[in-house]
Amino acid sequence: MTTLNPNIPAPELTTALNDAIAAMKAYGHTVLTPELLLYTFARGEEYNATRLLRHLSRERGFDLAAFAKTAEQMARLRKGRDGKLGFLSRSNEAIPLSDELLVVLDEGRGIAQALDEVQVGTHHALGAMSERGVSTSAFLQRHGITPAAMTDKLMEAAEIKRNTANDLAAQAAAGELKPVYYRQALLRDLSTLLALSQHRHVLLIGPPGVGKRSLVRSLALLMAEGKGPAEFKSLVELNEAALLIDAAKAVQAGARQAQGGILFIPNLQRFFGGILDAAFPKAERPLQQAFLATDPVLIGTLSRADYDKFVAKMPAVAENSHLLEVPEPSVEETAAILTVHRPHLESEYGLQINAGSMITTAHLAKRYLTETPLPAAAVHLLHRSCALVRAGSQTQNPFRPQAVNDTRLDDEDITLALSLMTGVPVSRLGGDERGRYARMVEAMRERIIGQDEAVLAVSRAVKTARVGLKDPKRPIGSFLFLGPTGVGKTELSKALAEFMFGDESALLELDMSEYQQEHAVARLIGAPPGYVGYEGGGQLTDHVRAKPYTIVLFDEVEKAHPRVLDVLLQVMEEGRLTDGQGRTAYFNETVVLLTSNLGSEYLIEPIVGEHHREMVMEAVKRFFRPEFLNRLDEIIIFHALSPQDLAAILVLLLKKEARLLQARGLHLQVSEEARAWMLAQNDHPEWGARPLRRIIQRTLRQPLADYLLEKDPPAGTSIHVRAGENGLVFE
Numbered sequence: 001m002t003t004l005n006p007n008i009p010a011p012e013l014t015t016a017l018n019d020a021i022a023a024m025k026a027y028g029h030t031v032l033t034p035e036l037l038l039y040t041f042a043r044g045e046e047y048n049a050t051r052l053l054r055h056l057s058r059e060r061g062f063d064l065a066a067f068a069k070t071a072e073q074m075a076r077l078r079k080g081r082d083g084k085l086g087f088l089s090r091s092n093e094a095i096p097l098s099d100e101l102l103v104v105l106d107e108g109r110g111i112a113q114a115l116d117e118v119q120v121g122t123h124h125a126l127g128a129m130s131e132r133g134v135s136t137s138a139f140l141q142r143h144g145i146t147p148a149a150m151t152d153k154l155m156e157a158a159e160i161k162r163n164t165a166n167d168l169a170a171q172a173a174a175g176e177l178k179p180v181y182y183r184q185a186l187l188r189d190l191s192t193l194l195a196l197s198q199h200r201h202v203l204l205i206g207p208p209g210v211g212k213r214s215l216v217r218s219l220a221l222l223m224a225e226g227k228g229p230a231e232f233k234s235l236v237e238l239n240e241a242a243l244l245i246d247a248a249k250a251v252q253a254g255a256r257q258a259q260g261g262i263l264f265i266p267n268l269q270r271f272f273g274g275i276l277d278a279a280f281p282k283a284e285r286p287l288q289q290a291f292l293a294t295d296p297v298l299i300g301t302l303s304r305a306d307y308d309k310f311v312a313k314m315p316a317v318a319e320n321s322h323l324l325e326v327p328e329p330s331v332e333e334t335a336a337i338l339t340v341h342r343p344h345l346e347s348e349y350g351l352q353i354n355a356g357s358m359i360t361t362a363h364l365a366k367r368y369l370t371e372t373p374l375p376a377a378a379v380h381l382l383h384r385s386c387a388l389v390r391a392g393s394q395t396q397n398p399f400r401p402q403a404v405n406d407t408r409l410d411d412e413d414i415t416l417a418l419s420l421m422t423g424v425p426v427s428r429l430g431g432d433e434r435g436r437y438a439r440m441v442e443a444m445r446e447r448i449i450g451q452d453e454a455v456l457a458v459s460r461a462v463k464t465a466r467v468g469l470k471d472p473k474r475p476i477g478s479f480l481f482l483g484p485t486g487v488g489k490t491e492l493s494k495a496l497a498e499f500m501f502g503d504e505s506a507l508l509e510l511d512m513s514e515y516q517q518e519h520a521v522a523r524l525i526g527a528p529p530g531y532v533g534y535e536g537g538g539q540l541t542d543h544v545r546a547k548p549y550t551i552v553l554f555d556e557v558e559k560a561h562p563r564v565l566d567v568l569l570q571v572m573e574e575g576r577l578t579d580g581q582g583r584t585a586y587f588n589e590t591v592v593l594l595t596s597n598l599g600s601e602y603l604i605e606p607i608v609g610e611h612h613r614e615m616v617m618e619a620v621k622r623f624f625r626p627e628f629l630n631r632l633d634e635i636i637i638f639h640a641l642s643p644q645d646l647a648a649i650l651v652l653l654l655k656k657e658a659r660l661l662q663a664r665g666l667h668l669q670v671s672e673e674a675r676a677w678m679l680a681q682n683d684h685p686e687w688g689a690r691p692l693r694r695i696i697q698r699t700l701r702q703p704l705a706d707y708l709l710e711k712d713p714p715a716g717t718s719i720h721v722r723a724g725e726n727g728l729v730f731e
Contacts, residue, residue: 001086001094008109010119016040016047018090023075032087033080033098034129034136035071041126042068049122051259052153060144067143078135100135104128115158127154156253167257168217168264169235172224178344180214180221181337186326187218193322194229194262194297201291201298203268203317205307206326209376211337212301215326216264232297234261247271247280251287258296268300272310272317288316305582328373334362337375338382349386351393351407360411361385364418367472370586371545385409385417423501423549437463440499447495447652450645451488454481454636458496461633462591471575471588478572478592478631480557482616483638484600486688493553493593500551500591508543509553512560521563526580540567541577541585549589557594558623565628568594572631594632598623604640604686613637641688643679649689650675653696665715670700677723699728 009017020036029036041049042064057064080098087095097105107128108120117124127150129136140146171177193202204212220235222228236258242250251271254263265271270279271287278284290298298321302311311317329337338358346353362378369377389409436443440463444455461477464470481489490509497507514520526538544550554560554568571577575588599616616637621629629635641649654675658668681695700721707730713719720731 001096002084003086003088003094004097004105006088008105008120010121012047013120013122013125016044016049016122016125017087019044021087021089021095024095027076029079031080031082031096031098032101033075033078034101034104034134035075035078037101037104037125038129038136038140039068039071039075041122042071047122048157049126051256052123052126052157055256056143056145056149056153062143070139074136074139103134107131107134111154115154117158123154123157126150156249166237166239167234167261168220168237169223169228169233169261172217172220177217177221177224179340180218181333181340182218182222183211183215183329183333186215186324187222189324190215190219190299191229193324194232196322198294199320199322200294201317201321202300203307203311203321203323204299204301204326205304205323206301206328207303207373209373210326210328211375212326213266214337216299216301219262232261234258235264236261236296237264237266243280243283247283248286251283251290255286255290255293255296261296263290263296263298265298265300267302269302269306269310272314277310288314291317291320329375331359331362331366331374334365334374334378335359338362338378341379341382345382345386349390351386351389351409353382353386353409354411357409357411357414361414364414368418368422368548368589370548370584381414381418381421384421385414388417388420389413423547437466443499444492444495447498448488448492449648449652450641451492451638454488454492454638457634457636458492458591462496462500473575473588475572475575475587475590475592478633479594480620480629480632480635481593481595481638482597482599482603482620482635484597484603484640484686484688486690487638487641488689489595489638490553490555491689493551493595496591496593497551501549506547507551507553508540509555510540512554512556512558512564515560515564518561518563520561521567522580524564524567525577538579541579541583544577544585544587544590545583548586551591551593552587554592554594556596558596558598565624568592569628569631596620603637640686643685646682646685646689646692647675647679650679650692650696653692654700657696657700661719665717666713667716667718668721669718670721671723673723674721674728677728703728704730 006014016037017032020032020040023039024030024032024036027036041047042053044050053067054064056062057067080100082096083099083102085097085102087097089095104125105120105128108124111124111127112118112120115124126145127147128134130140130145130147130150131137132147168177190202190204194200204215206212216235216237219228223232223235234257236254238250238254242253251265254265265287271281271283272278273281274284275281290296300321304325307323335358338361339355342353342355342358361382362374365378365381366374369381371377372380386409389407393407440459441455444459445452448455458477458479461479465476470476481492483489493507493509494504498504500506510524515523522538524538524540526541540552544552557565557568560568567577571587571592576584576586578584599619602612602615602619617635620635654668654670661668678692678695678699681699682691684691704719704721707719722729722731
């Protein structure tokens with residue numbers, strides 16, 4: 001007897017046909033019929049057709065037990081005609097198939113192919129049984145199982161299979177999941193919660209990046225090894241594409257697919273909060289229903305803040321699930337996690353990675369990539385480092401010519417990648433950079449005139465931090481600049497930004513006269529939840545989170561509200577601030593500068609005596625609390641500028657004017673007499689260097705603009721400036 005091609009039925013249909021053969025023999029029949037197969041579906045537990053019948057019984061309102069009893073009677077009574085084609089049973093016996101069962105298999109194959117599936121499953125066979133001309137169709141249609149209904153269900157099931165969910169446990173068993181690091185203690189706690197007899201849904205709580213999804217994947221790998229919770233046969237993860245198409249159906253279909261197993265739903269907060277806050281509001285109700293049910297067991301992930309805001313007030317979820325905190329791993333544990341990732345990165349990027357670089361990556365990510373927790377920050381840094389090395393090894397790319405044909409990643413590549421990501425100069429000090437920092441005082445003195453004490457103090461702090469000799473939690477330095485207006489307090493801040501970053505714009509300048517009210521604190525760190533401006537963040541925290549290696553200047557700090565000073569106290573002591581949205585900004589790579597005019601009435605002379613210094617400090621101590629002053633690394637007094645200092649500053653300012661003209665190809669030369677005349681126009685030397693800019697604007701820049709418009713000198717012309725009877729003369 002010719003037998004059916006064994007590749008046509010799917011494995012589960014093959015099993016069902018063998019089970020139907022056992023019933024056939026028990027009833028004394030010799031031909032396998034559709035009724036025998038239908039009865040097998042109705043009484044089974046593991047078949048797709050059985051699960052589909054169970055779903056239809058709830059949807060159509062019929063009793064599945066009564067349905068199975070009638071199907072049994074039909075199977076017992078009906079004798080089919082031999083279709084001249086056999087099925088090879090598990091006992092290697094050729095069992096005749098009835099002509100109607102051949103129609104079922106043929107129609108089922110057409111249904112499967114229409115759904116882009118290769119083999120005929122039990123659900124395809126059930127759909128074919130409902131077609132007109134098959135002996136089971138009238139019985140099925142009386143229960144609402146019509147060809148149209150089956151078409152809808154089968155198309156939905158096919159869409160589910162393609163888009164809704166991935167069985168991570170099945171993928172792990174097939175070797176399709178990448179290995180992950182096993183966090184043993186967390187896996188033990190998770191397995192314990194899943195072993196509960198009731199209320200065993202689990203919510204994994206932690207910020208994005210701590211490894212919640214990896215924990216679930218490690219559970220899937222354990223299940224594939226036969227070491228996970230024994231009662232669960234699958235671990236199904238919802239697919240993002242299906243959620244975008246129809247979130248409610250995706251949740252419902254995922255729950256059906258995960259029956260008898262676990263349904264994993266990442267970022268659970270997206271389903272709650274109504275139409276204003278939820279990404280998928282229509283899926284909120286079916287998801288709550290899933291939490292009220294016991295099968296499948298749900299595992300969701302979200303942050304503590306999102307749980308408190310969206311989920312804690314949902315009894316269906318909160319009362320039927322347990323929370324499992326997933327903490328950030330240690331640096332050492334992160335290095336072990338990276339070691340697991342290493343072989344895959346080597347394969348993906350075509351390079352070799354030094355084993356010792358894993359701990360370097362973890363340390364640097366922990367210290368500098370503070371916005372993202374470990375291990376995500378370290379994994380991201382390692383990817384960027386690999387990409388850098390691969391790009392450098394491509395001769396057509398000019399990124400790193402010194403690394404051409406170098407396919408080994410080491411610590412230097414890690415630090416260089418981090419520098420490019422953050423702007424933090426964490427790479428090893430080369431000879432040129434060592435020399436530049438060694439000459440930092442001289443470089444700063446070229447721009448800051450007459451304030452050697454301030455230059456020395458700030459330079460010491462920066463150089464000490466640059467070689468790694470600082471408290472890793474506190475800012476690089478916290479300084480209070482005291483002195484009258486115009487003596488260089490703000491200018492030193494700008495000079496420091498230019499020296500460290502090559503650009504004055506790296507300075508964040510905050511005018512404390514704008515923070516005199518208590519509510520102004522929200523402008524620094526962001527408004528708390530429920531208040532206006534909550535979504536906007538804080539000027540200070542947002543800037544430092546985005547650019548942690550920066551200089552922050554709090555200008556005229558004595559004008560700030562006391563609550564603002566409390567914020568500064570926390571910055572100087574703990575090196576971090578938490579904004580209104582719960583995000584942390586770290587200040588351990590910032591320089592904190594505060595300026596104040598307190599006691600400036602005692603600093604009117606270029607030379608500050610000890611008595612005057614004591615008077616200034618008394619004024620400062622009367623205003624600031626002792627705990628605030630004790631957090632400062634140094635209090636630096638700026639003295640009044642002498643006539644010689646003002647003359648030197650004028651020369652620096654005129655050099656800037658000359659550089660502006662150089663852009664037009666012109667050369668500016670200001671005579672000594674012209675400079676003396678300009679200094680003589682300063683009616684307020686007690687204001688320091690500040691009037692000099694206005695003098696240059698009024699007596700040099702504006703008349704020079706008129707001269708250039710009138711004469712239009714060609715490029716290469718030297719413009720000489722001398723003092724005349726009525727002002728400056730241009731020649």
